[in-house]
Amino acid sequence: MINRRTFSKALGLGTGAAAASLAGLQGLPTASATTQNGTAAPTALTVTPGTHTTFATLKQIKAGLLDIGYAELGPAHGPVVICLHGWPYDIHSFVDVAPLLAAEGYRVIAPYLRGHGTTRFLSSRTIRNAQQSAIALDIIALMDVLKIEKAVLAGFDWGSRTADIIAALWPERVKALVSVSGYLITNLEANKQPLPPKAEYAWWYQYYFATERGRLAMADKTKRHDLTRLVWDTASPTWGFDDATFERTAAAFENPDYADIVIHNYRWRLSLADGERRYDRFEKQLAARPVIAVPAITLDAEHDPFTAPGDGSSYRDRFTGKYDHRTLKGIGHNVPQEAPTAFAQAVIDVDHF
Secondary structure, X not given: OOOHHHHHHHHOOOHHHHHHHHHOOOOOOOOOOEOOOOOEOOOOOOOOOOOOOOOOOEEEEEEOOEEEEEEEEOOOOOOEEEEEOXXXXXXXXXXXXXXXXXHOOOEEEEEOOOOOOOOEEOOOOOOOOOOHHHHHHHHHHHHHHOOOOOEEEEEOOHHHHHHHHHHHHOHHHEEEEEEEOOOOOOOHHHHOOOOOHHHHHHOHHHHHOOXXXXXXXXXXXXXXXHHHHHHHHHHOOOOOOOHHHHHHHHHHHHOOOHHHHHHHHHHHHOOOOOOOHHHHHHHHHXXXXXXXXXXXXXXXXXXXXXXXXXXXXXXXXXXXXXXXXXXXXXXXXXHHHHOHHHHHHHHHHHHOO
16 A cells, blocks of 8 residues: 555646645545454545546546446556446546545546446447446456456446446455445346335436437437436435536536437336347346355445435345445435545445455
């Protein structure tokens, strides 16, 4: 691990930029960094959400079916953390988290998922498929081409689901896991059953996307912009983000495959759109609700409308390795961007289980 004196080198920033970044990290309370085995993990620097607004550089690399765009911070040979975003979000969910982890010596990689940002399909003939195992295999392909044997995976929303799947099916590639909302692997049969009405209400856009009206809304730039902004407002009711914060992420929604990917993802979850046969064997494994045996920390946000009741009890039996569950008070759905210090601390802590 590097120390804070080498923070600027880890982030690839000049001295002045590093000083400005550090100035925004001081003076806030830090999360507990005591792991279950009694050893003290490093304590993350604290950061005011919104201190950082951009990544200095973005990279592109061909991996599997995609040319993947991603941000990378930290030393090239540091232990790897892969941060996975959700919908309707992008890599800016980790714009404050990544510097915190880089300051502790981690090599942080935040890729745009298929259909987002600068990630593109290599072939126009590839089906714009967003079923869960396809997205997970994108990340495996990225790890392969970057020669990353094993990484800590940390995500929320689609990112949690993707990280959970990799941890369940390819545990040899996962050193540890941070999963917001816990066990999110989709069970298609279970999804055919209705939830309590209050829970269904939060998923309004899922049903909207099942209609032609919803598809047309996602294909229309203005309606897509306003719809995703509404989701931000309702899913994070206590987060005082400004217009510029949303617009930085909304730029990732201009990807030419964005509408197709989003619509397919939600329709597939409701068994209203087919997957591809090439993924059948993985989906069969996932339908059995495989356990996750790697070290894991699950996070629930108090004001996330999608947080299941019971303080993680509904999915506790799916995690069979070293485990901790944390509830973040006053936080909504976009956990890493709303509570970057707590999210970074969870990554550091689980890496020391």
